Amino acid sequence: MKETAGISYWAGKLGALWFLFIFCLLFIVQYPVYWYLLRSPEGYPAVNRMRRIWAKVLFGLTGIRWELERMPGSQVEGSCVFCANHHSYLDIPLMALAANDRYHFMAKAELLDIPVFRLFFQTIDIPVPRESRVGSHAAFLMASEWLQKGDSLVVFPEGGILPNPPLPKAFRMGAFRSAIEANVPIIPVSLHNSWWVMNDEPWPRFRLGRCRVVCHPALSPADYDFNDKKLAEATRNIIIQSIVQHDEHRQRNHPTRSPLGKA
Numbered sequence: 001m002k003e004t005a006g007i008s009y010w011a012g013k014l015g016a017l018w019f020l021f022i023f024c025l026l027f028i029v030q031y032p033v034y035w036y037l038l039r040s041p042e043g044y045p046a047v048n049r050m051r052r053i054w055a056k057v058l059f060g061l062t063g064i065r066w067e068l069e070r071m072p073g074s075q076v077e078g079s080c081v082f083c084a085n086h087h088s089y090l091d092i093p094l095m096a097l098a099a100n101d102r103y104h105f106m107a108k109a110e111l112l113d114i115p116v117f118r119l120f121f122q123t124i125d126i127p128v129p130r131e132s133r134v135g136s137h138a139a140f141l142m143a144s145e146w147l148q149k150g151d152s153l154v155v156f157p158e159g160g161i162l163p164n165p166p167l168p169k170a171f172r173m174g175a176f177r178s179a180i181e182a183n184v185p186i187i188p189v190s191l192h193n194s195w196w197v198m199n200d201e202p203w204p205r206f207r208l209g210r211c212r213v214v215c216h217p218a219l220s221p222a223d224y225d226f227n228d229k230k231l232a233e234a235t236r237n238i239i240i241q242s243i244v245q246h247d248e249h250r251q252r253n254h255p256t257r258s259p260l261g262k263a
Contacts, residue, residue, distance in 0.1 A: 015206030019062045027116050038123040045101040055093035065210040073217030079147045081179045082187045085239050086156035087165035087195035095154050098213045103152040147182035165195035166248045176228040185218035188235045190242035
């Protein structure tokens with residue numbers, strides 16, 4: 001059932017503009033500190049702590065409630081690869097809340113064209129030129145290098161924000177191959193309700209709601225015979241089961257009811 005373009009619809013569009021305004025304003029305020037810290041890898045952990053603060057302030061000023069659940073076995077010593085479903089602009093700040101202090105986002109190279117993200121993807125984060133085999137290979141070599149140094153990766157293995165949430169689409173293998181090469185665990189992360197609070201449209205719509213982040217127990221590559229397809233399938237199945245458990249997949253087109261309740 002589609003909602004008519006009434007007051008709530010346009011209020012949602014204006015709410016999205018407010019969210020994007022606060023998103024950019026906070027970045028501009030923090031930019032000098034980011035620029036200073038990103039001059040050297042020694043400053044990267046402090047940058048990630050700042051990104052966590054940025055996410056908390058962003059959600060606080062825009063009325064978004066959030067929960068973070070770390071299931072037993074989800075916290076590991078050393079490096080790991082956080083793999084999450086991806087259906088909303090909110091997923092980046094949500095993962096900034098969930099990840100540790102030593103991580104690097106790995107995402108499509110098109111983000112270099114967005115001024116807000118360019119500084120990060122020229123330094124701490126890893127852009128992946130998906131249309132270039134040479135560029136993609138270089139990106140995954142860089143990812144493996146960070147993993148060997150003890151840092152972690154944050155990856156959305158669907159390869160971007162895809163339509164018809166919330167069930168994740170097929171996963172790309174790159175992140176799982178990096179985890180296997182470095183022999184580090186995968187942490188499946190299910191992001192709940194972000195797609196409902198703020199959808200992915202050219203002019204997105206914002207609705208007050210509650211987002212939930214669940215970090216599931218780590219998966220060891222050895223338990224899946226160091227097979228990237230088996231590891232990817234297990235990760236995706238865990239995320240799907242978590243989404244189905246909350247009945248989100250049944251409420252995709254519901255115009256007013258948040259799958260996780262009211263804000």
